[in-house]
Amino acid sequence: MEKLMIRGGKPLHGTVTISGAKNSAIALLPAAVLADTEVILDNLPNISDVAIYSELLEELGAKVKRRDDEIRIDPSQLVSKPMPNGKVKKLRASYYLMGALLGRFGEATIGMPGGCNFEPRPIDQHIKGFEALGAVVTNEQGALHIRAKQLRGAKIYLDVASVGATINIMLAASRADGVTVIENAAKEPEIVDVATLLTAMGAKIKGAGTETIRIEGVKEMKGCRHSIISDRIQAGTYMIMAAATRGNVLVDNVIPKHLEALTAKLEEMGVEVQEYDESIRIIGKPSYNAVDVKALVYPGFPTDLQSPMTSLLTCAQGTSLLSDYVYGTRFKHVPELTLMGANIRVEGRTAIIEGGKLSAAKVKAADLRAGAALVVAALTVQDEVTEITNVEYIDRGYDRLVENLRNLGADVWREHD
Ligand SMILES: CC(=O)N[C@H]1[C@@H](OP(=O)(O)OP(=O)(O)OC[C@H]2O[C@@H](n3ccc(=O)[nH]c3=O)[C@H](O)[C@@H]2O)O[C@H](CO)[C@@H](O)[C@@H]1O
Ligand SMILES: C=C(OP(=O)(O)O)C(=O)O
Secondary structure, three states, X not given: OEEEEEEOOOOOEEEEEOOEOHHHHHHHHHHHHHOOOOEEEEOOXXXXXXXXXXXXXXHOOOEEEEEOOEEEEEOOOOOOXXXXXXXXXXXXXXXXXXXXHHHHHOEEEEEOOOOOOOOOOOOHHHHHHHHHOOOEEEEEOOEEEEEOOOOEOOEEEOOOOOHHHHHHHHXXXXXXXOEEEEEOOOOOHHHHHHHHHHHHXXXXXXXXXXXXXXXXXXXXXXXXXXXXXXXXXHXXXXXXXXXXXXXXXXXXXXXXXXXXXXXXXXXXXXXXXXXXXXXXXXXXXXXXXXXXXXXXXXXXXXXXXXXXXXXXXXXXXXXXXXXXXXXXXXXXXXXXXXXOOOEEEEEOOEEEEEOOOOOOOEEEOOOHHHHHHHHHHHHHOOOOEEEEEOHHHHHOOOOOHHHHHHHOOOEEEEEEO
C-alpha cells in the first residue's frame, strides 16, 4: 500500500498533457470483443482500471498487447466463459462485459460490478435493456446470468439517462437482429466515443450524443484503429488545481467543449480561463467569489468533478452551495476535508461550503474523486505536509499524477504506508 505526500502552497505553473478518458477506455476495451479481428486503441490512459480490464480480456481468451499509449486487442480466440468473481469485482465498468458478451455469444455470466461505492449504484436499467432485447436475466449468488436465444432489436425508454445502461444496450444491440431505439439515452461524450468505435467496427448507429440513439444490428463486426477522446474529468481536475493554487497552467490535449460547464463556473468565481482549439489556460487570482453549483447529467456540471470542486470552493470568499443531482449522497470527501479544517455541512443532496483556510492532516481517499478532492485541498496548504492514504482509488483514474504535478512545480511524492 502506498500513500501520497503533498507539501502544499506552491502555485502550479507550466503545461500538463491530458491522457485518454478513463470512462471511454473502459467501455472501448469490452466493445472490442464484438469484432472478429484486431482492434487498436490509441491515447490509452495509464491507469489501474485499464490494466485490470486488459487482464479480464486476457482471461476471456483475447490476445492483448500494450505499448506506451497503444493497445491491441485480438478477440478472434475469445471464449464464452462465466466471470462471477475475481477482477470483475474491482471495476465498475466490468458491467460492459454483460452487453459485449451477450452481443458476441448470446450469453454472459458476470459478477456484480465494483468500482467506487459512494452510494448504492443500481443497474436495473441495464437489465431492463437486456430483457427488452430478448434476454433472460437471473441473479444467482451475486452474479448476473444473461442468456438470449436470439437478440432482437427493441424500443427502450430509460427511466434515468444512465451512461452505463446506454453503452451496455448499444453494445448488445449492435449484434441484435433488427433495430433498437434507446430513448432518454445519456449524452455524455464517452457515449459518442463508443458509438464512433462501434461504427468503425461496422455497426450502424445514429444519434449518439442525443437523447435518441438508433442502432441497426449487424451480423459481423471487424477490427479497426481508434483514438480515445481525452479525459474531461482529469482535465477538469487540473483546471481546479491550477485555480486553487493561484497558478498559471496550460491544460493540453483537451476538448474545450466538453468542459464548458466547469469553465463557466470558474469564470463566475473570478478565475481567468483562456480557451484554445485543444487546450485551456487557467490563470488563478488572489480571491474568488462563492458560487452555487449543481451537478447534473451532461452537458451539466459533471458529478465526477463535484468532489474536487468542493475543495476549490473552500478557497472562495463566503458561502457556496454544491448540489449533486446525479448521486445525491456522493460526499465521502467531506469528513476528510473537515479534518483539514474545512467548514462544510451536508444537507440532503447539498454541501454548504464556507470559504476558509485549510491545514494539513492525515486523510484517506474514500473513492476516486474523493481522493482527487484531497489532492486539490492538500496543494493549497502552505508548507505543511498532507498524507493521503488509499491512493489505489486515485490510481484508478489519474494517469501519472505525481509526475504531472511535479512537472507543474508541486512538492509531491509517494511513500509506502
Ligand atoms: C465507468 C463509468 O463510466 N462511470 C461513470 C458513469 O457511471 P454509471 O454508468 O454507473 O452511472 P449512471 O449514469 O448509470 O448513473 C446515473 C444515475 O442513474 C442511476 N441509475 C443508473 C443505472 C441504473 O440502472 N439505474 C439507476 O437508477 C444511478 O444511481 C445514478 O443516480 O456515469 C456516472 C455519472 O456521470 C459517473 O459518475 C461515472 O464516473
Ligand atoms: C465514479 C467513477 O468511476 P466508476 O464509475 O468507474 O466507479 C468516476 O470515474 O468518478
